[in-house]
Amino acid sequence: MSQFVAALKPRVSVSADTDDQHLRTQKALFLESKFGEFKVRERNVPAVIAGHLLVRIESVALNPIDWKIQKFGIYVEEYPAILGVDTSGVVVEVGEGVSGFTAGDRVFFQTSWDHDKAGYQQYTLTDATLTAKIPSKFSFDETAAIPVALAAATAGLYLEAPNGAGLVTPFEESTRGKESGKPIVIYGAIQLAKLSGFSQIITTASLKNTEYLKSLGATHVLDRNLPAQELASEVSKITSAPINLIYDTVALPDTQKSAYSLLADGGALVLTLPPDAEIKPVEGKRIFQAIGIFVIPHARSLGEKLYSKLTALLEEGVLKPNHVEVLPNGLNGVVAGLERLQADQVSGAKLVAHPQETA
Ligand SMILES: NC(=O)c1ccc[n+]([C@@H]2O[C@H](COP(=O)([O-])OP(=O)(O)OC[C@H]3O[C@@H](n4cnc5c(N)ncnc54)[C@H](OP(=O)(O)O)[C@@H]3O)[C@@H](O)[C@H]2O)c1
Structure with a gap:
């Protein structure tokens, strides 16, 4: 627990009259309504739950699905919403029943549209069985850009x-x-x-x-x-x-x-x-x-199989991260990045943002 508090302290504002870490706030990029605008505002850091890790997000990659949800009003029905599905960061707290991870581990994983498990924010929860450690030679940016593309490729080729x-x-x-x-x-x-x-x-x-x-x-x-x-x-x-x-x-x-x-x-x-x-x-x-989402029941065992080998496959060099371009201004830079994606102005690279750099 003390590791968790130490990891949170530098970057999360704490309400002055309480020590309860789950009343700490963070910045998140909300899509305020269907077809609406994106806006950065504060929300609580989620409490860790069994089987999960609480992660401080260092890098989040942009995907076409993000602008499609805003422009076409598809997939997401509950607003305000938090999007962002490709993420990497540092474990700050380990939930009950999790083995193989400790606070301080560098990890990457696919995030979802559940507010507590979404990517366009500074802290999120991830299912430990669908999370991989980052090999030391790779960066947060390189690995944040992997999960969604890899999930879609894996699901399409290997699911029955x-x-x-x-x-x-x-x-x-x-x-x-x-x-x-x-x-x-x-x-x-x-x-x-x-x-x-x-x-x-x-x-x-x-x-x-x-x-x-x-x-x-x-x-x-x-x-x-x-x-x-x-x-x-x-x-x-x-x-x-x-x-x-x-x-x-x-x-x-x-x-x-x-x-x-x-x-x-x-x-x-x-x-x-x-x-x-x-x-x-x-x-x-x-x-x-192909549906590249491993929390869907028919895809979970394939996802767990992949994630149990993913760190080793990267270390061995048989899977390589994409080229990445880092956007400025933290979560505030995501909107301009999504506009470039929509305009087909990004070639041969994934765009990533650093939520901790959000002003
Ligand atoms: N089903 C799923 O789970 C899933 C998951 C991820 C994405 N998607 C969907 O898949 C599509 C692609 O996603 P993405 O993340 O790869 O998008 P992206 O990052 O925007 O893809 C851009 C790349 O596509 C290449 N490209 C564009 N038009 C092409 C064409 N006519 N022929 C060959 N290459 C072309 C470009 O390559 P060059 O720069 O070399 O020209 C560019 O680097 C989107 O519609 C997205 O919504 C679905």
Whole structure:
């Protein structure tokens, strides 16, 4: 308990007439109403609960879902809301029944829209079984940008149908490389495909990011602006094998249609968004929508399996963090960052903010 108090003291204001740590306040970025404005204001630091860790957030990454909730009024029904789903920080208190973590540990994890478990604030709670320690060589910023993209990639590739393509998970050495000899096409992202051993990892992107994507495991990088037919022709020059698996992480109407036409009969297309209404279903060509949220019951055991190996996979270098850009002004900088994301002005990097730097 004393470690908790010490960790909280430097950055949290304490009400003068009480020593109760759960009456301490913190700054949080609220979305005040549906379609409303974001505003930083104070709320209490949550009390730790069994099975959870209380974490001081050092870095939070921005995701498209955040601006989509504000602009389209989707997913969140209770307002004011606190968003922010990708987080890293320092453990300040360990809940009952948790083993393997102590105050002072550097950790990263996916946050949610429950006020006490959200990311756009200075302190949050996280389920210990879905939390990983940060290897010493990586920063808060690098690791804050991992959980959501990794969850969506993991769910889409490894959950059983109808939630994913049902591949064997590659987190143990003995189960790596099972997809050797096969190609995969990825619109957007890559690293798990390498761990699963795909022989050709063909991805689409801005060509200026080619070397970076190859360093992550892409074997071939094709221009994201190629029309579907030209893309198919480029892919056929790379492999004559049927394209039985495509992961479209972009999932815009055009990329979905292009991917579905490239997919072989009997193949699976994984999408990060719902299938476009204009896609005409063809018998035998399956479509799965990945939901990268491990607290959903059908995904929890996959998430726990991943998080139990995640620190080691990063230490070994088989998973690498994304490039990041740090936004100024703490939580107050998030709004401008979301505007850039919405305007498609961020390429090859994740934006992160430092909640402790909020004025
Ligand atoms: N289902 C889920 O759980 C889940 C989870 C996360 C995200 N999503 C959704 O997935 C989508 C992408 O999310 P994100 O976090 O990756 O967004 P993001 O960070 O905004 O993605 C930007 C990247 O997408 C690439 N890109 C944009 N258009 C492309 C195209 N036509 N072809 C290939 N690459 C393209 C760009 O690459 P270059 O810079 O190389 O051009 C850019 O770096 C969003 O709609 C998001 O809401 C869903």
